[in-house]
Amino acid sequence: MAFIICIAALIIMMFVFTKMLLSFSNNSSAAVESVDATVVEKKQGIYTHMQSEVHVPWFRVVFEMTDGSLTEFQMKQGDFRELEKGDRGMLTYQGNRYICYQKYKFKSEAQEEEKC
16 A cells, blocks of 8 residues: 555656756746736735645736736745836736746836846
């Protein structure tokens, strides 16, 4: 029985590692894109590891692009705290990896953004 549990755990770990490796590879080969976007939702929570007392916070923001599509990115706490729902600016990303978000200082500033 212990052998079966070890094999199952090994298979799960291999699956997770492969998924992470593919995601990293896809992000690295994707073009860096910058688009006008609006912050429409902020999400945060705590991931708790089941076999230890490690608690890891996570931070995600949903952006609406000018074409109406919604995209969610995970980001660092500092970047998360700088954003407010309704902020408009230039979102820069690569694949599903968030790079930066430069808020517009004025509502009509869409043409005069600064680079991150």
